[in-house]
Amino acid sequence: MSDNFKLSDRKRDILLSAVGNYIDNALPITSGSVQNTAFNTLSSATLRNELNALEEMGYLKQLHTSGGRIPTSKGYKFYVDSLLQSRKFDSDVVDTIKNTFVKRSNFILDVVDGMAKNVSDILKLPTFIEMQNSESFTIKGINIIPLITGQALFLVQTEAGIMNNTINLDSNITEENCKDASKFLTTNLYNKKISEVIGNFEYYNNLFKNQIKYFQEFFSFLTETLKNYSANNTFKLHSSKSTNLLENPEYKDIGSAKKFLALVENEDKITKVIKDIDNTSNSDIVYSIGEDNSDEFADYSIIKANYSLKNGVVASIGVVGPQRLDYCRIASALKYITEEISHIESEQSEE
Numbered sequence: 001m002s003d004n005f006k007l008s009d010r011k012r013d014i015l016l017s018a019v020g021n022y023i024d025n026a027l028p029i030t031s032g033s034v035q036n037t038a039f040n041t042l043s044s045a046t047l048r049n050e051l052n053a054l055e056e057m058g059y060l061k062q063l064h065t066s067g068g069r070i071p072t073s074k075g076y077k078f079y080v081d082s083l084l085q086s087r088k089f090d091s092d093v094v095d096t097i098k099n100t101f102v103k104r105s106n107f108i109l110d111v112v113d114g115m116a117k118n119v120s121d122i123l124k125l126p127t128f129i130e131m132q133n134s135e136s137f138t139i140k141g142i143n144i145i146p147l148i149t150g151q152a153l154f155l156v157q158t159e160a161g162i163m164n165n166t167i168n169l170d171s172n173i174t175e176e177n178c179k180d181a182s183k184f185l186t187t188n189l190y191n192k193k194i195s196e197v198i199g200n201f202e203y204y205n206n207l208f209k210n211q212i213k214y215f216q217e218f219f220s221f222l223t224e225t226l227k228n229y230s231a232n233n234t235f236k237l238h239s240s241k242s243t244n245l246l247e248n249p250e251y252k253d254i255g256s257a258k259k260f261l262a263l264v265e266n267e268d269k270i271t272k273v274i275k276d277i278d279n280t281s282n283s284d285i286v287y288s289i290g291e292d293n294s295d296e297f298a299d300y301s302i303i304k305a306n307y308s309l310k311n312g313v314v315a316s317i318g319v320v321g322p323q324r325l326d327y328c329r330i331a332s333a334l335k336y337i338t339e340e341i342s343h344i345e346s347e348q349s350e351e
């Protein structure tokens with residue numbers, strides 16, 4: 001952010017207006033377009049000088065000698081930093097997400113996944129979710145509920161919500177047995193980290209051998225459930241229809257569209273570039289634009305929101321696209337999601 005101090009107020013306002021107008025219209029930035037948009041009191045000569053200065057400072061670049069300018073990665077980053085500092089978000093996209101999202105799960109990963117699908121459809125961009133550090137979640141309660149199907153619903157409460165699974169019950173196990181097992185497992189595993197339970201399986205298994213047999217069987221099933229949640233569904237990518245991509249001016253050329261789709265559909269590559277984004281920022285929304293990324297992603301932007309608990313970031317949701325993105329709509333959508341998740345988590349804690 002130190003570059004911000006090198007800009008006069010007028011240069012800053014011109015740059016923000018020019019980048020915002022380019023994002024909206026995908027038309028080259030000229031002194032005439034800037035003048036018509038917001039600076040009709042300044043002469044064309046003055047605006048040309050200001051645009052020349054912004055180009056020399058690395059915020060804009062000229063694709064052709066006689067053509068207008070477009071933002072550089074540095075220009076986009078200045079714009080996004082200013083947007084996040086101003087906290088001026090798009091209420092329309094937030095309302096759209098509110099109206100389309102229905103919470104169908106108590107577990108954060110499933111909630112975020114449902115939101116990601118909606119965001120991808122609304123923004124018409126590939127949207128990803130990433131689950132992190134689930135092995136650091138602590139167990140807050142275990143509830144085994146018998147069903148009329150001869151199975152039992154196995155619920156594990158953590159600070160990130162409820163993990164659930166079903167288990168086949170022996171015919172001689174009663175509802176009272178399930179209650180006893182729920183109480184026993186909760187008492188012995190309360191506030192234990194998932195990694196501790198999995199890593200010390202033999203210790204707990206031997207400890208429960210001295211108890212009623214089905215207690216040990218339930219514990220074995222619990223461990224497998226925890227392992228599955230820790231190992232699976234750590235990354236998902238939701239892509240809107242390929243035809244939506246072609247609506248973007250950057251991808252009118254089929255070759256460019258194919259290149260982008262090939263990159264985002266390569267899970268190893270996309271997960272690596274997403275993980276490389278610095279998560280140490282105090283901001284709940286972080287981004288990587290242009291040359292911040294690896295060479296293959298140097299033409300693209302990634303913006304993501306992190307959801308954190310006391311042990312650090314546990315879930316991220318973000319969007320991948322060209323550098324010319326509607327960052328205001330995207331930041332608004334992602335900010336709403338992190339706030340909504342916090343609200344859901346707070347409700348679960350009260351319950």
